[in-house]
Amino acid sequence: MQLELAGRGRGINQRVDLRPHAAYAPVMPSPPSLSVTVTVTLGARTLPIEQVRDARIASALSTAGREIGAKLAKIACSEHGRTASNVRIHFDARGNADLRYDSCCDALGKKIAASSR
Ligand SMILES: [Zn+2]
8 A cells, every 4th residue: 555655656746747847848038039030132033031932041041030130139228228129131142131120229229230340
């Protein structure tokens, strides 16, 4: 009888051990990142990245967009504590990136410009 209870106890403990993972999973903090709209000029057309059919190009551009978003998320205005918003990045036919964003003021713009030098 005692053995049986001990066995059940272990079973319960195991289940309890698993629960925190399930409970924490949805609230795991993801690294801060801003959403970035990526567009690219391919041939004569300018496309949002969602419409790029070439998977290699699409994945390279979305990676670049995510990196920019993660980087800008860490740069906050020293006056207002705000990050850039409405971030857009456009790649021209030669692969040059043109970054645009809205900022609360010049101080943030200067901070971002200084960090990308
Ligand atoms: Zn500001």
